Amino acid sequence: MQELYVDSGVPLVSLAPMTTLRLGGPAQRLVTATTDDEVIEAVREADDSGTPLLIIAGGSNLVIADEGFEGTVLHIATSGFSLSGTSLELAAGENWSDAVARTVEAGLAGIECLAGIPGSAGATPIQNVGAYGQEVSSTLTEVVAYDRQTRETVTLTNAECGFSYRHSRFKADPARHVVLRVRFELEDAEGLSAPIKYPETARVLGVEAGDRVPAATAREAVLRLRAGKGMVLDPADHDTWSAGSFFTNPILDDAEFAAFVDRVTERLGPEVAPPAFPAGEGRTKTSAAWLIDKAGFTKGYGQGPARISTKHTLALTNRGSATTADLLALAREVREGVRAAFGVTLTNEPVMVGCTL
Helix, strand or coil: CEEEECECCECCEECHHHCCCCCCCEEEEEEEECCHHHHHHHHHHHHHHCCCEEEECCCCCEEECCCCEEEEEEEECCCCEEEECCEEEEECCCEHHHHHHHHHHCCEECCHHHCCCCCEHHHHHHHCCEECCEEHHHCEEEEEEEECCCCEEEEEECHHHCCECCECHHHHCCCCEEEEEEEEECEECCCECCCCCCHHHHHHHCCCCCCCCEHHHHHHHHHHHHHHCCCCCCCCCHHHCCCCCCECCCEEEHHHHHHHHHHHHHHHCCCCCCCCEECCCCEEECCHHHHHHHCCCCCCCCCCCEEECCCCCCCEEECCCCCHHHHHHHHHHHHHHHHHHHCCCCCECCEEECCCC
């Protein structure tokens, strides 16, 4: 376990390079843990001393204040990839995209359309990461975590994780559990993918929804789609200096959706129908990207160092010299513009540390 402290009042470590946005101020203390035991030791030490604790692994879903974090920052750098038949176990610190590639190389299906998503394996159940028709909750069987309340290591089943759209019990109560390991049950479909669900993926692959293709082909198609939207990390491309999708797709009840459609008609005309996807009884999901674009915030929008990606309206990016304050100002402008145009309030997807939207 490695530790770095403030030296004579001067912070040694900036948190910005530890996030995909390259934003965030200094850490008062940084602890890097490479084993589960070291993770638990660092968490217990912080809890025992009443020290604020921030946990970072891949840093792909964080917006950290310019002032940094006054407390202990725990960097989870554990490693471990174990595949037994179709059962997969990943240490929390494992690179998620690399793990997906290895399961595809092994001829297994179930997470191939989650390729290219930045960050660590341990973060995936927290957000119930999903893309291109797949969600982590569809194949995840168990999460091994340290329970800060009971001070024990626990194993939670899929049902106990409380998964829903971009949500879980870990996100609902972020101070309780620290994810140590995640377990999945994949499918041996003789090298083929899971049935293709997402229309855009099916169109690119030239197949119908429900068809299967070689898992490697599905993964490669998703990587191309993500790269075209600036959603695959590239240090030289500022369109990838983001936290991915900054806003979640709104889910509206029947009354809210009817009012939304009325606003769309008023603004865009009766011939325009907004995106609509079933999201459970009496609930409809619409597209945050569509809302942002139709409210006038097109690709590349902005004049300062924080701008909307030139490739995707859902990504708010750091063009190289932005501050967190710059990013939040842009996010608020977009959120308020969408609310004024369509009566829908967007919700941020990244976790805010020391700042609010």
